[in-house]
Amino acid sequence: MDLQLKGKTVFISGSTSGIGFSIARIFLKEGASVYINGRTEESVAKAIQLLKTDFPNGKIEGAASDFSKAEEVESLIEKLPEIDILINNVGIYTAKSFFDTTDDDWNRHFEVNVMSGVRLSRYLLPKMLEKNWGRILFVSSECATLVPADLIAYSSTKTAVLAISRGLAQLTKGSSVTVNSVIPGSTMTEGAEQFLLDLARSNKKTTSEVEADFFSEARPNSLLQRFASVEEIANTIVYFASPIAIATNGSAVKLDGGSMGGII
Ligand SMILES: NC(=O)c1ccc[n+]([C@@H]2O[C@H](COP(=O)([O-])OP(=O)(O)OC[C@H]3O[C@@H](n4cnc5c(N)ncnc54)[C@H](OP(=O)(O)O)[C@@H]3O)[C@@H](O)[C@H]2O)c1
Numbered sequence: 001m002d003l004q005l006k007g008k009t010v011f012i013s014g015s016t017s018g019i020g021f022s023i024a025r026i027f028l029k030e031g032a033s034v035y036i037n038g039r040t041e042e043s044v045a046k047a048i049q050l051l052k053t054d055f056p057n058g059k060i061e062g063a064a065s066d067f068s069k070a071e072e073v074e075s076l077i078e079k080l081p082e083i084d085i086l087i088n089n090v091g092i093y094t095a096k097s098f099f100d101t102t103d104d105d106w107n108r109h110f111e112v113n114v115m116s117g118v119r120l121s122r123y124l125l126p127k128m129l130e131k132n133w134g135r136i137l138f139v140s141s142e143c144a145t146l147v148p149a150d151l152i153a154y155s156s157t158k159t160a161v162l163a164i165s166r167g168l169a170q171l172t173k174g175s176s177v178t179v180n181s182v183i184p185g186s187t188m189t190e191g192a193e194q195f196l197l198d199l200a201r202s203n204k205k206t207t208s209e210v211e212a213d214f215f216s217e218a219r220p221n222s223l224l225q226r227f228a229s230v231e232e233i234a235n236t237i238v239y240f241a242s243p244i245a246i247a248t249n250g251s252a253v254k255l256d257g258g259s260m261g262g263i264i
Contacts, residue, residue: 003242006031010241011083011124013037013067013116014090016047018189019139022234023087024051024060030238033059035083037076037090039066067116068108077123085135085241086124088117088161093143093154106153113157114164121168121179128177135241138165138181142256148218158183162252169250178249182237185256186219188227224257 010027014020016038024034028051036051038044044062051060065076067090091113094105117138128134143151144158165181172179186192199210215225236255239245254260 001244003030003239004244005238005242008032008084009035009082010085010087011035011037011063011080011120012087012089013120015087016043018191019184019187019230019233019237020087020089021047022230023089023237025054026231026234026238027085027241028055028058028060030242032085033061035080036060036062037065040064067112070111070115070119073116073119077119080123082127083124084128084133085137086120087137087139087237087241088120089139090116091139091141091154091157093151095150096153097150098152101153109153109157110160113154114160117161118164121164125168125171125177125179129172129175132176133243134177135245136165136168136177136179137237137241138162138179139237140165140181140183140252142183142185142219142259144183145260146219165252166250172249176246178246180240180248180250181252182233182240183252183254183256183260184228184233185222185224185259186214186227187233188229192227219259221261222257222259224259226257228255228257 010032012020012023015024015036024036027034036044036047041064044064048060048062063076065072067073121136138161140161141158143155144162147155162181165179169179196207196210200207203210215222233255240248240253
């Protein structure tokens with residue numbers, strides 16, 4: 001299937017590792033130009049170097065910006081070139097009891113997970129509407145509806161982006177711009193791998209055993225019953241960002257392996 005992404009320019013927030021990095025790889029494979037983002041020049045340069053090894057002719061730029069700092073986001077936006085596809089991927093979480101979660105914790109989660117996408121979309125969506133083409137994807141999480149008790153702040157940000165995404169889609173009526181969100185389930189990033197390794201070590205079990213425990217105890221409705229790979233999530237995100245996905249607009253697409261339950 002030709003995703004018709006050649007010549008498109010993509011900005012992916014939080015893309016020096018994890019799901020974002022995998023999204024960048026797939027866009028490059030499809031012939032798009034990518035803008036990589038992380039908090040520091042060093043991490044961005046390292047990610048670009050890795051990508052250049054696999055895609056020596058790929059068009060890869062970097063833009064360091066910490067989305068917890070509004071002034072850094074402001075200067076990032078000033079430097080952005082024309083962007084066809086915006087992937088609002090950056091997301092942080094801290095597992096904490098609700099009673100220990102401070103105002104600072106709440107604000108940091110909202111700055112990085114919600115305001116990143118709000119600020120980038122406020123700048124880029126009018127330009128997309130003007131040229132009558134564009135794609136915006138928000139990366140939510142199964143936690144948006146599962147709301148684990150130790151992740152209430154994180155989960156709230158992931159529910160918020162669903163509303164923002166739907167609201168922005170309403171502004172695209174009659175155009176060839178779409179705004180959607182995707183809802184991944186538990187995904188095997190470097191962070192998740194470390195989490196399983198630590199748990200396995202402390203419980204004197206194998207990583208397969210602690211992964212099976214996690215799904216039977218914390219994600220009993222999962223039909224996949226394992227972590228999705230970053231590629232399994234990223235492939236779907238790239239599809240919904242492509243020109244051929246024009247019929248999907250204002251949607252929240254579940255990539256949760258069934259963990260959220262229900263039909264839709
Ligand atoms: N992994 C999962 O199981 C899972 C499940 C559902 C949803 N999600 C969602 O999917 C998205 C990606 O998750 P992930 O697990 O791939 O994340 P991750 O591995 O923790 O992402 C790391 C990336 O985020 C960047 N980053 C972190 N804080 C940043 C900040 N303040 N400003 C700019 N960049 C920042 C890092 O950049 P540097 O280190 O270079 O600064 C790095 O590129 C998130 O929105 C997450 O909520 C993940």
